[in-house]
Amino acid sequence: MEITTLCYIEDNGKYLMLHRTKKKNDINEGKWIAPGGHCENGESPDDCARREVLEETGLRLKTLRFRGIVTFYSKAVAGDRDELYTEEEKNPFSKDVTDYMCLFTSDDYEGTLTSCDEGTLEWIAKDRISELNLWKGDLIFFKLIDDPGQQFFSLKLTYEGDVLTEAVLDGIIIDPDDYIY
Template identity: 50%
Template sequence: MITTLCYIEKDNCYLMLHRNKKAQDINQGKWIGIGGKLEPRESCDECNLREVKEETGLDLVEAKCRGIITFVQNDGYTEYMFLFTSDSFKGELKECDEGTLRWVSKDELDTLNMWEGDRIFLDCLRKDLPFFSLKLVYNGDNLVEAWLNNEKV
């Protein structure tokens, strides 16, 4: 599966989605960025724009692809996620049917319930790393291995 995830920035905050509305949600109770699955014939950029619009009501003016994250489950399932950031958008926030949207201070991120691997790529964004590749290996909900640009983290 191929997905996108976008961290929208404003006033030293990220727009975060608390996944608390959908039943049978793999992200239930977690805080994540904005994103979703690519549709047929859609580019990663198009998916990012569409998902942000659908989930937030915002139109991105510009977005930058910052890296690719490979998620691997011990059962062999693999997901490739293109990670974006944007600080250029227009429109008004709307209610999201997948969870609660909230602007969260970057200093507060470490206090949120999120996937352990998300903390690694958020740190890459915090350090303003150039385009990076991150491989995260999970056994269920537990991160068991992480590789950043082919170096074990």
């Protein structure tokens, strides 16, 4: 299991998005996601989000808001990610992987946007987000984070390969199409 972070940075009705096109063996290759990455030893999720945003964008977050935890249950894709796990963490009877992603937002940052060695950074208008090549589950949490009244949430997304097969929000199975951004 891995703990990762994503931080959607908002400015003037746009989100800063990263088109993942440069990193080899990238499960997100070709997808648009937010800046983020894996927590390092001794880091809190907050620390990780701040570090990853700075490394990938050149922007320093002044404040950030922890919006939710997303559990990714990926069936039959673990072989593509074996280098991320120790032998003890790998289940010899399954190729399933569970990861936890801490989801943050921020609209309070400083600095100048730099280039990213993992892809291209671009400010995308909120009303164009659904036009991007995204994981289907990302559209669910886009809708959740865009709601200013949305409380902290737990979202479990089950994928078989690239196909979203189930979404569970705060313990209740939902129809992903009801939550599409």
